[in-house]
Amino acid sequence: MKKRLNGILTLLLVLAVQLTFAQNLQVTGAVTDADGMPLPGVNVIVRGTNTGATTDFDGKYTVNATQGQVLVFSFVGYVTQNVTVGAQSVINVSLTEDAAQLDEVIVLGYSTRGVEEVTGSSVQIGGEDIAEAPMVSVDQALQGKVAGLQVTTSSGTPGSAQDIRIRGQSSLTAGNEPLYVIDGVPVTNSNQAGSANVSSLNPLAAINSQDIASITVLKDASATAAYGARGSNGVIVVTTKRGRSGDTQFNFTSQVGIQNDAYNKRDVLTGAQRLELLGEALVNSYGANGTSGNFGFTPENAIPLAVQFGVLPQGTQNYDGTDYDWSGLIKNEDALLQNYTFSATGGDELSSFYASVGYNKTEATVIGAAFERLNGAFNFSRKMRENMNFSTSLNVSNTIQNPILEQGSFFSNPFITRYLMNPFNNPFDEEGNPRRGGLQFGSLHNTLYVTENNIARNMLTRALSNTRFDWEFFENLTFRNTFSLDWQVTDYKNYQNRYEGDSRFVNGSIAASDNKALNLVYQGGLNYNFKVGQDHNFDVTGLFEYQKNQNQYLFGYGNNFPADGLTNIASASAEFDAFSSFTDWYNVSYLGLLNYNFAGKYVLDATIRREGSSRFGPGNRFGTFGSVGTAWNVHREDFMRGSVFNTLRLRASYGVTGNNAVGLNAYQALLGYGADYSNNGGATPTQFGNADLTWEKGETFDVGFTFGVFENRLTGSFAYYNRRTYDLLQSVPLSRTTGFANQDQNLGEMTNKGIEAELAFDVVRTTDFSWNISGNVATVDNEVTVLAVGADGNDIDPLAGSVYKTTRVGLPAGTWFMRTWAGVDTQTGLPTWFVNGRDGEVTSNYNAAERVEQGVGALPTYSGGLGTRLQFRGFFAEADVYFQGGHKIYEQFAQFYLRTNNFTLGTYNGAAELMDRWQQPGDVTNVPAVNYARNDNFFNTSTRHLYDGDFVRLRNVAVGYNLPSTFAQSIGISGLTLTLRGTNLATWVKDDGLLLDPETQAIGYTTLTTPPVETYTLGINVKF
Known part of the structure; x- marks a missing residue:
């Protein structure tokens, strides 16, 4: 008791002294962000008085206060900080970003909206989540992050293209890939590999993930209608980093690690x-x-x-x-991964810049394949006058990929070697060198020799430039101009040696190609935002867009080399061949955007786009598409005051989009001029054409809600969508009297519908300790409702002739269609199949068994992700899980090794x-x-080799430490972060018979390609 009384007396004495000697102070200081960069425009308020200040351009402030008063530092996008004034006259403050507030701004490409102004379905991922993933291509980092977005690794070879679907499959024969928009400008993202037989090359692999500020996935018509036909399959908006005013700040990031196959339980015979x-x-x-x-x-x-x-x-x-372990010999165990980025940003009151240089070198988990990228980025913005703003960005990279023969049963495919090489073959000669001149058993090539002596190279040089000029004619009326150029040059070389492999009997060969792709976009328009009264807020945009795309291709071939060391066409002596082509297409669009809200409570969003495409005939080139959406911010209503809801939004949208992803000149009757008629050039009809060919169309209805309760500790969203695609592009058989087998026509219809849900919960949220759990799940139900009808009155199956699939009314597109396995006859040892394809009587006569629909297709019907993150002071740990299922996948190459x-x-x-x-x-x-x-x-096609595709993958696990700013500053830096990260660490599959990796291409076949990789990396980030 005595000690307690002494403590109270001491406290009262201290308070009395403080009150007695309290004095007016002129408090000065500077406000910075977590990176040590000045924050101009921060509000500094002395709580309880009208005294306040705003930080200047250098983040400095001056305010009058007395000891014991509280200074409140607040800034949009940052956590508000309270500081009690003591005897000190200098108070420096560092504000941390508020993730909840950062999410309040959604980048939609053509526009940027507050989250409460958006009526469509969109999800934005911060650049930090993209940069932390040790992936060569930025789209790989999206897996499991967005409900309704399915990302599968078609090949683990570094730099390969990914298979991406947003809300399922919308077309039977036209494109199903989303549109990519970089800094507001649509770009092309087609495979740039020099051959369809080698590893694909993803143009997005040319962009350094460290240069990404955010990625937004747009899913419904209200969010995508502004992009017209190109956005019919969803839009992925990539925003690169911009400069920040203040003293120049530097950032260095290093990621070094190793990779191995993530999942492969398929063993071969010894x-x-x-x-x-x-x-x-x-x-x-x-x-x-x-x-x-x-x-x-x-x-x-x-x-x-x-x-x-x-x-x-x-x-x-x-x-x-x-035991010659061929499977082990083709592996590249603990393949090395290296990624380094150095960046700088800064500026003054008129200008700001961001510049970076990066280097990535990633080995594949199979011999012969590797990836290397050198890239640089520069973004600059300048306030030219009070009403004129200028910005420009340039991203240039040189990417070199050593591709391998994969995807097919090529004798030099190393995965054919893994599974089909006769183990009796000794890969080495008497001197221990890889054997050449043909192996003793079988016809496969010695991959070890081929890899060492062949040259395979995809080299992509990409320059992406974006320049914007905004001129505010008068208050709130701005004339905006954007000019973008995407220049991709791909150089492909495939030299095959004279002694072993595909060109052994022609004394070596060389194939080379040069592909130049130019994508040019101009956007010009007016934006006007204004208020009527106090509550009516309008934002109106009218825009004209012109897009031009050109592709030039040049190919050459030769064989029969007179000596070793010669690898160019000029040194070949026989079988010369050459080919060249030029293709182009154009898009012209007129766009109108209207966003209206009443007092921030009721939102109306409307889009109309008139778009013309050179892919269609003169009478059908233009289509009109649009959307309308509405939202109600219920939490802003007076009757919601005092409720547990911090956020409650209801939204709904409807829109129509088009799809023009058809073959170039598909509408035209064409002649081919490659004929040889008695040593004279000749022409032959090659395409019947269809002048009435026009846009595929899709209408989407979307409804959902978003909520946040208990100070937004629990947040989530729910959506239901229904998308109907009609006027499907389909190849329809023609009468043989026409001289052609088929013609492209607009016939058919199908639907995709499903739900999407996201949920996040802050289990613990204190200053020193936080724990968050989040998850998302989505479903998609695909059904073909109308197909073209043939002359016999029956529906035309677009997949007629396939031994694996069918497309029929009432079923998902590409439903598996094959004989049903009944097991091995226990008395005879013969395989059996059900005679009627379902049950009952069985037969060992394969041809006597009926093919039937298996009820499911290749695309997952559900997918999602789960994640958690813990942070205690400077320490953090996180983990993410990805899952998908409800589909089946087929082990196509069982036809060889089973x-x-x-x-x-x-x-x-x-x-x-x-x-x-x-x-x-x-x-x-x-x-x-x-x-x-x-x-x-x-070995033939049956459900014996058809497996449930359901799987769960531990996608990401990381632990790390952020050095406290006081310690960092004591050693001359502003921040230091160390991270140990693992990706694809464990995989669970539902079907025990599925021994190959469950991640497959969208078509649903396991293929002989590099599987997804398991990666361990150590990351270091230094800011100074």
């Missing part, structure tokens, strides 16, 4: 296993009970007798049991799964008996 199965298969064909006759084969003499009869090559019986006859056991190699084969009556297994000379059709 030499010993293959030898065991080979002998068994020979006996089952030529033994006492052989299906091809009794030739005296027994387990003891099967191999030498097969060699004697010429069934097997002579060297088979000389195999010494050495054969039970001589294809696998005599020539190539098979999957280790063959060891589970049937051997005697009563065996229960999913693999038939091996039989050297019998074709049991086990």
Whole structure:
């Protein structure tokens, strides 16, 4: 008690002294952000008085206060900070960004809106989330971040294009990829690889993720209608970093790590296993009970007798049991990843700049493939006059990718080597060098030699320039001009050596191409925002846009090199070939945008776009598209005061968009001039044409709400959408009397509908400790409702002839359509399928089984992500999970490595799964008996190789530390962050039979490509 009284007396004495000696102070200081950059325009208020100030351009302020009073520092986008005045006369403050407020501004490309002014469905991802992911291409970092956005890795080869779908599939034959808009200007993002057979090259890989300020995904018609036809499949808006006024601040970021395959459980037969199965298969064909006759084969003499009869090559019986691990030899274990960026930003009251230079070098997890990028960015803005603003940006990069033959069953595809190389083959000669001149067993190439002696290179140089000039004629009426140029030059070279591989028998070959793509966009328009009375707020924009796209392609080929070391066409001596082409297209658009709100409560948003495309005939080039959306900010109503809701918004929108992603000149009747008529040039009809060909159209209805409760500790959103696509572009059969097989026509209709939900909860939110959990989920239900009708009165299946899929009314587009697997007959060891394709009677006659719809397609029907982040003072930890499912994927190359006859056991190699084969009556297994000379059709298309595609992937885990600013400043820097990050660390699949990576292309086939990668990186960020 005595101690407590002494403490109280001491406290009262201190307070008395403070009150007695309290005095008026002229407090000065500077306000900066977390990076140490001055913040001009910060409000500094002395709480309880009218005294206040605003920081100047250098972030400095002066205010009169007395000891004990509280200074309140507030600035849009930053957390308000309260500081009690003591005896000091200088108070410096650092404000931290308020993530909740930063989300209040949505970049829509043509415009920027406050979140409460947006009526469409859009999600914005901050640049810090993009920069932290150690991905070569910025679009990879979006996986699991946005409800309704499905991102799958079509190949793990660095720099490859990604498969991206927003709210499902909207077209049968036209494009389904979203539009990319960089700094407000639409760009093209098509694969720039020099050949369709090698790794794809994504133009977005030319952009350094460290230069990204934000990425916004626009999903519904209200959000995308401004982009017309190009935005029919959704829009991804990329905004690069701009300069910030103040003293020049520098930033250096380093990411170094290693990569390996994320998921691959498909093993192949070892030499010993293959030898065991080979002998068994020979006996089952030529033994006492052989299906091809009794030739005296027994387990003891099967191999030498097969060699004697010429069934097997002579060297088979000389195999010494050495296990040549071809699968391991093609791997590049712990592939190195390096990414470095150095940037600077600063400016004065009139100008600001941002400049950066970056370098990335990423090895693939397979030998022969690598990626290297050198890039530079410069953004500059200048207030030329009080009513004139100028800005320009330039992003230039040089990207070199060493592609590999993938996607197909090419003999030099290293993944063909992994799964089909005969393990009896010794890859090395007597001197330990990779063997050349053909391997002893089979026809596959020695990938080790080919990789070392061939040259494969995609080199992309990309220059992306964007210049904008705004002239305010009078208050709030601004004339805006934007000119953008995207110049992409791709140089492709494919030299194949003289001794091993595809060009062994032509003494070496060289193929080279040069592709130049120019995308030029001009936008000019007027923007006027004004108020009528106190509550009526209008923002009106009228815009004209012109887009020109040109592509020039030049190709050359030659073979038969006289000596080693010669790799150019000029040194070849035979089989010369050359080809060149030029293509172009144009878009012209007239755009009107209206945004109105009443007192911030009721919002109306309308868009109309008249767009013309050179892809259609003169009478159908123009289409009119538009949208209307409305929103009600319920939380701004008087009756919501005192409620738990900090935010409650209801919104709805409807709109019509078009799709012009058809082949160039598809509407025209064409002649081809490649004919040779008695050594004279000739022309032949090549396309029937259709002058009535016009836009695919899609109408979308979207409704949803957004909420935030308990001081926005719990926030979320929900949306329902229904998109109907009609006038589908479809290839329709023609009468043979026309001389053509088919014609493109506008026939057909399909729908996509579903829900999207997002939720975030701050479990703990204090000054020193915070814990947040967030998640999103989306569904999509695709259904074809109308198809073109043929002369026989039946619907025309666009996928007729496919052995895998069908497209029919009432089913999802591209529904799996095949025979249904019934298992292995326990008495005979033969594969069986259901006769009626469903159930009941089974047959071992593959052709007697009926093909049926399997009820699902290749695109996931649900997808989403979960994430959590903890932060304690300077320490932080985070984790993200991505999931998708409701679809099936097909293991297409099972047709090669899951054969039970001589294809696998005599020539190539098979999957280790063959060891589970049937051997005697009563065996229960999913693999038939091996039989050297019998074709049991086990490998052919059926649900045996069709798997549930559901999977969950631990996408991202990171731990790190932010050095406190006081310690950082003591060593001469303004900030230091260390981060240890892992990506794709674990994968769970629903179907145990799915042994290859579940991330597939949108078409749904597992392919022989580089799988997604598991990455571990150490990141260092220094600010000074």
